[in-house]
Amino acid sequence: MVARHDQATDPGLLEALLQARRGTAFFARKLNELSVDDLDGPSLLPGWTRRHLVAHIGYNARAIARLVEWAASGVETPMYASPEARNQEINFGATLSPIALRHLFDHSAVHLSVEWRDLPTQAWHNEVKTAQGRVVTAAETVWMRTREVWIHALDLDNGATFADIPVPVLARLLTDITGAWQTRGTDEGLVVKVTGRDLTLGDIAAATPTVVSGPLPAVVEWAAGRGNGGVTAKQDGAALDHVPTAPKWI
Template sequence: MLKEIPPTRESFAALDAAAERLLAGLVGLDDHGIGQPSTLPGWTRGHVLSHLARQAPALERLLEWARTGVETPQYASREARDTEIEAGAHRTAAALVADVRETAAHFRRTVARLPAPAWQATIRPFTGELCTPRRILVIRLRELELHHVDLAIGYRVDDIPAPALEIILADVLGYYAEAADVPDFTLRDGQGAVLARFGTGGPVVSGSRAAALGWLSGRTAGSGLVSTGELPVLPKWL
């Protein structure tokens, strides 16, 4: 099952802290740096920031759906989403950072004002799953943290604070639990606790929770993990 978290003070604080870490990391990033490649194929840092800025109002459209009951898609289409990202990716560093800052703040205000009944409404994000707005909190936290890593400005999966990392790891594991073509293997953390089992056999893969998240999310090739056999080849996440 894909992860949802409650609309609590702690959840909101986690979103605020993730946005603040990202914005602090962007201090000093100039126009040349914005145009440099991110770790995502075909995307510069500008593309990553453009995506984060445009994702906030897109998620707000889902919150509007929850509030009103009127179906409001996150994006009109994948093409529309990609066009929007590309259109904003080549702006100056100052413009992109300001956009990320302003849209993050607007998103948080929208979340804070969502009426209690709306948190129980059923909506459907662009990825297709049926969920409540509680899942939107997970999506936004996940995107802030992992795309911070993707910017290649010194922030690593290991730097994600434990509470946020646990939420994101549970979400990624939930995705793989429902995905097709996942090879058989068991995943354990550094203390030997089972994080997940896929299938009935296969190797045992062990390592820190950060190393596991890095591998499962495609941010690493498995660095920091050990396996009793060949490291499984995972289907693409998202």
């Protein structure tokens, strides 16, 4: 029997799909390391147990699959009926039995991967609307999922670190986060510098900026609001005693 492959042919898109699927596999590995009792423990997200986080990732795959179906059919299919419906779904998912919760993750991930696989090349350019109201092409759904699985694999609080995330994903995460700050105007006077790489972002034109610097994984961890280990801060060339809290990302 002939194996089925992605219909997409663009090399950049195929690489993006690979990173999304690798992130899904990484999340699966960290999830599978957790015992039944571990699932009841807290995640790194305030107010959410690991159960809530796994449910979110499962239902997120279904929601993104709906956008891919929209791009394929032209029939508007929103990610969620409403923000309230999304929250209710996650809260319900957190009550599932451990085996049902794991099946939710596994089956929804496969469903999304198949929807991506079967999307015709031209349909990747079709526009859909995210839950936040952004109009994007179907190709953006790959990054939407990539970001979710890699970041939330760390939020399972099961030993994963930002150093486990591939460099291209880290670099795009940092660009996305600092871009969100710039859009909201919350990065005034703040510059982010990645040591060992020619990468400086933020309010570069500021006269006396606060410069937060460190290796790429550490800088992204700080920017994503997950900690400040490995980063330092300076203002006017003088070291600060405390690294400032990063502006809100999402």
